[in-house]
Amino acid sequence: MSLKKDFMWGVASASYQVEGAYNEDGKGLNIWDYYCQENQAIAHYENGNVACDHYHRFKEDVANMKKIGAKYYRFSISWARILPNGIGEVNQKGIDFYNSLIDELIANDIEPLITIFHWDYPMELYKLGGWLNPNSSDWFAEYTKVLVDNFSDRVKYWITLNEPQVFIGLGHATGSFAPFRKCSAKELAEMSHNVLLSHGKAVKILRQYAKQNVKIGLAPIGPSYNPASDDQKLIEIAREKTFDLDKDRFTLSLSWWSDPVFLGDYPKKAYEVLGNDMPTIHDGDMELISQPLDFYGVNIYQAEGIVYQDSIQEYHMPCDIYTTGQPLTQMGWPINDDCLYWSCKFLYDRYKLPILITENGTACHDRIFLDGKVHDPNRIDFLTRYLRSLKKASESGIDIIGYMYWSVMDNFEWADGYDKRFGLIYVDYQTQERTIKDSGYWYKSVIESNGENL
Ligand code: GCO
Numbered sequence: 505m506s507l508k509k510d511f512m513w514g515v516a517s518a519s520y521q522v523e524g525a526y527n528e529d530g531k532g533l534n535i536w537d538y539y540c541q542e543n544q545a546i547a548h549y550e551n552g553n554v555a556c557d558h559y560h561r562f563k564e565d566v567a568n569m570k571k572i573g574a575k576y577y578r579f580s581i582s583w584a585r586i587l588p589n590g591i592g593e594v595n596q597k598g599i600d601f602y603n604s605l606i607d608e609l610i611a612n613d614i615e616p617l618i619t620i621f622h623w624d625y626p627m628e629l630y631k632l633g634g635w636l637n638p639n640s641s642d643w644f645a646e647y648t649k650v651l652v653d654n655f656s657d658r659v660k661y662w663i664t665l666n667e668p669q670v671f672i673g674l675g676h677a678t679g680s681f682a683p684f685r686k687c688s689a690k691e692l693a694e695m696s697h698n699v700l701l702s703h704g705k706a707v708k709i710l711r712q713y714a715k716q717n718v719k720i721g722l723a724p725i726g727p728s729y730n731p732a733s734d735d736q737k738l739i740e741i742a743r744e745k746t747f748d749l750d751k752d753r754f755t756l757s758l759s760w761w762s763d764p765v766f767l768g769d770y771p772k773k774a775y776e777v778l779g780n781d782m783p784t785i786h787d788g789d790m791e792l793i794s795q796p797l798d799f800y801g802v803n804i805y806q807a808e809g810i811v812y813q814d815s816i817q818e819y820h821m822p823c824d825i826y827t828t829g830q831p832l833t834q835m836g837w838p839i840n841d842d843c844l845y846w847s848c849k850f851l852y853d854r855y856k857l858p859i860l861i862t863e864n865g866t867a868c869h870d871r872i873f874l875d876g877k878v879h880d881p882n883r884i885d886f887l888t889r890y891l892r893s894l895k896k897a898s899e900s901g902i903d904i905i906g907y908m909y910w911s912v913m914d915n916f917e918w919a920d921g922y923d924k925r926f927g928l929i930y931v932d933y934q935t936q937e938r939t940i941k942d943s944g945y946w947y948k949s950v951i952e953s954n955g956e957n958l
Contacts (some may be wrong), residue, residue, distance in 0.1 A: 505628070506895050506899060506954075506955060506956065507894075507895060507898050507904070507955040508898070508904070508905065509954070511904075511905070511907070511954055511955070512575065512576050512905055512906025512907070512908075513573070513575050513576065513613075513906065513907060513950075513951040513954075514574055514575060514576030514577060514578055514602060514615075514617065514652065514906060514907070514908040514909070515569060515577060515578070515908060515910075515911065515912035515916065515928060516557070516576045516577075516578040516579070516581050516862065516863055516908040516910045516911055516912065517573070517577075517578070517580075517910065517911050517912050517913070518579070518580045518619065518622035518623070518624075518666065518915075519579070519580045519581060519582035519622060519624055520534065520536045520537075520552045520555070520582065520622070520623065520916065521552060521555060521556075521916045521917070521918075522555050522556040522558040522579075522622040522663055522911075522912075522913065522915045523552070523556075523557075523558045523582060523585075524553060524555040524556065524557045524558065524559055524560075524914070525554075525555045525560065526551075526552060526554075526773075528559070529557055529585075529595070529597035529598070529601070530588055530595040530598065530628065530708070531551050531582065531584055531585040531588060531592070531595065531598060532584035532585075532588030532589055532595075532626055532628060532790075533584060533624045533626075533627040534583065534584045534624035534625055534626050534627055535580065535624070535626075535627055535634075535683045536551075536552060536623065536624050536629050536682045536918075537551070537552070537553075537584075537624075537627065538627050538682075539682040539683055539684060540552065540553075540628075540682070543682070545680070545684060545919055545926065546918075546919055546921055547919065547920050547921035547922075547923060548921050548922075548923075550916065550921035550922055551916075552916045554933075555709065555884040555915060555916045556896050556913055556914070556915055556916075556931050556934050556936070559601060561936065562604070562605050562608060562901075563872060563912065564938065565912070565929075566605075566608045566609055566612050566614065567612070568912075568913075568929050568938055568944075569609075569612070569614055569912060570612045570613070570614065571940060571941060571944070571948070572928055572929070572944040572945070572947055572948050572950060572951075573947065573948035573951040574614055574912070575613075575615060575951065576614065576615045576616075576617050577609055577614050577615070577616055577653065577660075577679075577860045577909065577912070578593075578618075578619060578663070578726065578862060578905065579605070579615065579616070579618065579619065580619035580621065580622035580624075580666065581602060581618060581619075581620060581621075581651060581708050582598070582619070582620065582624055583624060583625065583626050583647055584624065584626040584628075585598035585601065586598045586599060586602075586650055586651070587626065587647055587650065588626075588628075589626065589628040590625075590626030590627075590628050590629035590643055590647070591643050591646050591647070592627070594650055599650075599654050602654070602655060603638065603654070605680065606655060606658050606659060607658075609725070615660070616655075616658065616659050616661075617659070617661035617663070617908070618651065618659050618661070618663065618815040619660050619663040619665075619666050619723065619862075620635060620644075620647070620648055620651060620662065620663065620664050620665065620706060621644070621664065621665050621666065621681075622666040623666065623667075623670065623671045623675070623681075625671070629643055630683060634695070634723065635672065635676075635695035635698050635699055636687075636691060636694060636695050636698070637698075637760060638698070640695075640698045640699075640702065641698050641701035641702040644706060645702070645706060646710055648664075648705070648706040648709045648710065649709050651758045652709055652710055652713045653713065654713040656710070656713070656715045657715040657716065659718075660716060660717075660718055661718070661719050661721075661833050662714075662718055662719070662720050662721075663720075663721050663722060663723045663801050663862060664702075664703045664707065664720065664722050664785070665699065665702070665703055665722055666723045666803070666862075667723060667724060667725050667756065667803060668696070668699050668700075668724060669724060669725050669755060669756050669757070669758075669761065670725065671723075671940035672692065672695060672696055672699060672755045672756040672867075673753075673756040674756075676692060676695060677692055677753075677755045677756070677891060678756075678757070679774050680919060681865070681917060681918060681919060688781075689754075689778060689781040690780075690781045691752070691776060692755050692783060693754075693781050693782055693783040694783050694784070695786055695789045696760065696783065697784070697785065697789070700761070700764050701789060701792060701793060702791045703722060703738075703765065703793065704789075704792035704793040704794075704795060705746055705792065707720055707797070708718035708792070708795065711795070714740065719798040719799065720797050720798055721797050721798060721799040721800060721860060721862070722762075722765060722797065722800075722801055722885070723801040723802065723803055723862040723863070724758060724761045724762055724801075724803070725757055725758070725802070725803050725804070726762075726802035726803065726805055726847050726851055727804055727805065727807055727808045727847060728743075728746040728807060728843070728846045728847040728849075728850045728851075729741075729742040729745040729746050729807060729808050729809045729810070729811050729816065729846075730742060730807040730809075730810050730811070730840055730842050730843055730846045730870060731810075731811050732811060732812045733794070733813075733848070735813070738811050738812070740826070741811045741816070742811040742846065742850075743850050743853075745808070745811065745816065746758065746775065746808070746810065746847075746850050747763075747771065747850075747854065749773055749774060749777070750777060750779040751772060751778060754777065754778065755851040756775060759771040759773075759774075760774060762800075762851075762854075762855060764790065764793050764794060765793055765797070766797070766800070766854075766855040766857065767794070767854075767855070768790050768791075768792065768793075768794040769790055770782070794859075797857065798857075799848055799857055799858045799859065799860045799905060800851055800855050800857040800858070800859050800860070801850075801859075801862040802847070802851060802859060802860070802861060802862060803845055803861075803862055803863035803910070804843060804847045804861060804863070804864050804868075805833075805835075805845075805863070805865070806819065806837045806838050806839070806840055806843060807819065807838070807840040807842075807843045807846070810840070813945040814875065815957070819837075819838055827897075831884070833866040833867055833868070834866070834867035834869055834924055834925065834954070835866075835920075835924055837866075839866075839886060839889070840892070841889040841892075841893055842892065842893050843890070843891040844861070844864065844890050844891075844894040845893040845896045845897045845900075845929075848894070848901070848904060849897060849902060852897075852902045852903065855921060856887055857903075858903040858904070858905045859903065859904050860904075860905050860906045860907075860908070861894065861904070861906065861907040861908060862908050863908060863910035863911075864889075864890055864907065864908075864909065864910060865909050865911060865926050866882070866883055866886045866887075866919070866926065867924040867925055867926045868880050868882045868883050868886075868925060869925075870883075870914070870925045870927075870930055870941060872930065872932070872939060876939075877939070877941075877942065878887050878930045878939050878940075878942065879941075879942050880941045880942050880943045881942070882944050883941070884942065887909075887943065887946075887947070887950075888958055891907070891950065891955060891958050892958050894907060894954055895958060909928060909947060910926055911926045911927050911928075912920055912927060912928060912929060913927035913928070913930075913931050913938065914927035914929070914930055914931040915927065915931070927941065928940070928941055928943050928944035928947055929941065929944055
């Protein structure tokens with residue numbers, strides 16, 4: 505046995521990173537639109553105003569997805585394109601855009617998979633306090649209802665939130681991503697609870713109003729600590745570290761977000777280290793937050809650290825601590841061959857749901873060669889290692905249902921701007937010309953053989 509017969513092979517993107525058309529056809533502004541102009545923390549003062557111009561070029565992009573054999577396209581919806589003020593008036597042109605995208609995908613035998621929220625929070629709601637506002641989960645529910653009413657007839661797979669560790673942890677704790685805030689532990693805990701309530705309300709709406717039997721998940725970051733060997737003692741230390749949290753970095757941890765959703769309560773350690781800073785939990789909140797989901801969606805790029813016999817080498821995600829000579833991706837992230845295996849194992853043992861890899865991939869120093877092609881052997885090597893590790897997980901009995909490569913094409917890599925190229929498709933940002941990289945054609949052969957050629 506290796507990968508499942510109906511394994512979901514896909515590619516992923518997110519609205520702010522690819523769409524562009526930031527002020528067209530009635531779209532409202534979001535916090536990334538706003539802070540990329542205001543804040544000098546973005547590399548080369550870049551922004552997503554045009555990005556890959558996916559808004560206008562989606563047909564060409566879907567055609568390229570078909571050329572690389574993708575069976576699924578995971579994309580996110582721009583909240584402020586649908587509801588320019590975040591709530592209230594609906595922008596029909598925004599709905600029309602996603603309807604056209606969904607129809608184009610289906611016409612090309614590519615199944616759409618929607619992420620409801622991938623960080624581009626409406627500016628008008630942010631002005632009202634954003635995730636700290638007690639009404640924020642109702643706003644999210646209102647937005648979700650519009651999506652469900654308009655798209656659930658054709659879209660079966662739904663992901664509520666992408667990486668709360670990042671939009672709360674990096675956005676509001678370390679202050680390195682929009683809206684570049686450094687909030688107190690109490691504020692972080694309260695906004696986290698509102699985020700989790702938003703997830704819960706969205707699940708409820710999806711189950712109640714969807715026009716078909718939908719499959720719902722969440723996409724937190726899920727890197728684990730990896731044991732350096734199969735030594736049982738090291739495995740148990742790695743497992744414990746994987747689900748640990750501390751007061752300074754609790755919003756960046758895995759268990760802070762996953763335990764409430766999948767186990768029905770915050771981790772014990774959170775109550776210990778946060779004490780009075782824990783959020784106010786009302787009757788019924790945890791039931792709402794922990795409604796059954798269909799799969800555990802997870803974004804995994806690297807291990808959080810490696811556990812050796814007598815020490816732990818910590819990477820700290822996003823990380824900058826390495827051993828000398830450690831192989832790194834263009835992002836400066838360590839390459840850990842075993843990381844998909846260990847992450848999936850620890851997640852499956854704890855949360856017991858089928859796992860969908862909602863993101864994995866690597867940025868490389870890609871460029872167009874003299875022969876007009878993009879040769880990216882580093883990406884092919886990276887993916888061979890990581891996909892073998894995923895296969896090993898599947899062969900060991902872990903229920904892995906699919907893999908979405910991040911990303912379908914090069915795009916705006918948040919605070920890193922456009923330098924970092926993750927795509928299977930190269931984008932020339934001056935001309936918007938697309939070139940399928942060697943890895944794109946290679947991925948096609950992997951999909952065609954369902955991973956047997958790895
Ligand atoms: C994330 C996001 C993506 C990133 C990708 C590479 O995981 O940070 O979901 O938007 O672009 O992961 O960093």
